Amino acid sequence: MKKISYPSKKRLLILEKILSQSAKKRITSVELSALTGWGEATIRRDISNLECHNGLSNGYEVGALREAINQAFQIEGTEAEKHPCCIVGLGKLGEALLESSVFEGSPFELVAGFDTNVNKIEIMKSAVPLFATLDLERKIRSLKIEYAILAVPDEKAQFMADRLVSYGIKGIVNYTNVILKLPKEICVENVNTVFILTGMMTR
Amino acid sequence: MKKISYPSKKRLLILEKILSQSAKKRITSVELSALTGWGEATIRRDISNLECHNGLSNGYEVGALREAINQAFQIEGTEAEKHPCCIVGLGKLGEALLESSVFEGSPFELVAGFDTNVNKIEIMKSAVPLFATLDLERKIRSLKIEYAILAVPDEKAQFMADRLVSYGIKGIVNYTNVILKLPKEICVENVNTVFILTGMMTR
């Protein structure tokens, strides 16, 4: 398969979601353009890069297209192949993420939640196993956790991120307000509402 | 001032945050490169576009640079000039966002939180005024709210987004798992942990 650019990946992922929300059996690039606001050529190019060639001249077959996207992102993987993730910090935000159903049907599985407050992890009810931060290293290694969602208080953000990295984590979704200083090979994505709003404002 | 590209804007915003976390008085593009992982030429180009020309041949003067960035994004604005925002949906996630201090020192001000559960908005303690969703239109118009953070249950996401748009909102930060179908002129940014993780994984 051809190399897919990063912007194209993001669009394809959204496309898959849109298709999953759609009842149609076939769909054309023009229709997708109307649904997304992206150029139709862009959409055709994105899909073309998947090299699935379903739907020649007749619009894309929704099922086959979804499958092709999922394949491209290895989203089909069985339970065993899923990428283990964890949430670090179970304040309101961490708890909310823990309860959300985002991970359903994704190539990721939430396998642990961590908090320093031992009381809290005992009291909290959750489908996801909860552990004390004391067990962070052991659990990350034994569960082979690859990605962490960081939702600790700002003061602890850098410290925790450093620990996570030293235990072998590959990437961090950073919900704190701190810009983390980490080795280049670690992927960090900052989820910061103010950055997002500023981007919108100055669009 | 020159037109600043969108990627450059994002970097400058992060740069400002990094500078605010730094104790240094002067800083060079090489040092910033080490802190961020971005190319030094990229950093110099970003800053050059601000046309502030502080720091010729001696690294940038941190204070002046921060000011230049803030200026560029109109972040200095007085209280009265801040852009009013609201949170719609006060579940765990909405509550967490409500309590966070992200908005401090930003060009945005959180002026309202909305929830359909009238009981909840009466019981909840918050520095931000809370209202029933019944008052959504009235409050958005009277408070001149420009941006909304959407944190309602998925089932209500599209419906609420449509309402927000019809009341004149300019942009939505979408924390739900639904891909919203909205007019092109409305800015939407999807905050979806799985999308972010997938992006990391396939980097």
Added chain:
DNA sequence: TCTTGTGAATAGGTTCACAGCA
């Protein structure tokens, strides 16, 4: 000598425009 700032070159993405298939 170390730094910024910036033309010029390069790489990365998007859009155009049309050949080819149904």
Added chain:
DNA sequence: TGCTGTGAACCTATTCACAAGA
């Protein structure tokens, strides 16, 4: 006729490379 797929053109962003200032 209406659609996809794709070279080619175009536009955008990054990186190189070096002149000029401190």
